[in-house]
Amino acid sequence: DAKTTQPTSMDCAEGRAANLPCNHSTISGNEYVYWYRQIHSQGPQYIIHGLKNNETNEMASLIITEDRKSSTLILPHATLRDTAVYYCIVRGLKTSYDKVIFGPGTSLSVIP
Amino acid sequence: KAGVTQTPRYLIKTRGQQVTLSCSPISGHRSVSWYQQTPGQGLQFLFEYFSETQRNKGNFPGRFSGRQFSNSRSEMNVSTLELGDSALYLCASSGTGGNTEAFFGQGTRLTVV
Numbered sequence: 295d296a297k298t299t300q301p302t303s304m305d306c307a308e309g310r311a312a313n314l315p316c317n318h319s320t321i322s323g324n325e326y327v328y329w330y331r332q333i334h335s336q337g338p339q340y341i342i343h344g345l346k347n348n349e350t351n352e353m354a355s356l357i358i359t360e361d362r363k364s365s366t367l368i369l370p371h372a373t374l375r376d377t378a379v380y381y382c383i384v385r386g387l388k389t390s391y392d393k394v395i396f397g398p399g400t401s402l403s404v405i406p
Numbered sequence: 407k408a409g410v411t412q413t414p415r416y417l418i419k420t421r422g423q424q425v426t427l428s429c430s431p432i433s434g435h436r437s438v439s440w441y442q443q444t445p446g447q448g449l450q451f452l453f454e455y456f457s458e459t460q461r462n463k464g465n466f467p468g469r470f471s472g473r474q475f476s477n478s479r480s481e482m483n484v485s486t487l488e489l490g491d492s493a494l495y496l497c498a499s500s501g502t503g504g505n506t507e508a509f510f511g512q513g514t515r516l517t518v519v
Contacts, residue, residue: 328507337410337496337510338449391439391498391508392462396449 298382303401312369316382319363325386329367331378372404410511418517424485427514431499438480441496487518
């Protein structure tokens with residue numbers, strides 16, 4: 295069963311912030327939220343991850359709700375090169391990758 | 407630091423043939439996982455190797471096999487290829503410790519005709 299749910303697709307105007315939501319209502323206390331993105335026909339690219347605090351790196355910000363049941367990935371100034379499928383997954387400290395489910399993700403289209 | 411390298415990038419094979427794909431993980435990473443990605447099924451876990459041992463295996467037939475060498479490089483083999491094996495095969499490496507992200511290679515695009 296999928297442990298995360300994401301909208302199928304989203305559009306964002308170039309230069310604006312892209313806010314990609316993810317629901318993970320059954321997340322366990324030791325599970326982290328990871329975000330990856332996949333540009334067409336390339337391998338998924340790691341973006342960011344977090345446990346309960348908000349995180350920021352050079353690519354994006356991750357906002358996790360206080361109850362940890364949902365999160366939002368923020369691309370502050372979307373460019374055309376951010377057009378990709380974005381995957382939100384949850385994984386515990388000792389969870390091997392056979393237990394990690396990559397759902398269909400959100401297809402983000404950045405529009406000029 | 408070099409990323410995960412997969413070879414070849416593209417491959418065309420005929421039904422019934424076998425194929426071997428290669429993955430070189432990031433230096434120092436000992437865990438290598440393989441995935442199959444098709445348009446209808448998304449990313450499907452194949453197997454995971456750590457220190458030359460297969461730790462986990464996904465729900466794929468025995469035609470799919472793999473191995474890992476002492477330098478952590480990994481290969482996967484598919485025998486008796488079927489048309490449905492056409493897919494993007496992805497390899498990911500990760501370091502030791504639980505809170506480590508996986509880094510993916512660019513994948514090998516296999517087409518079976």
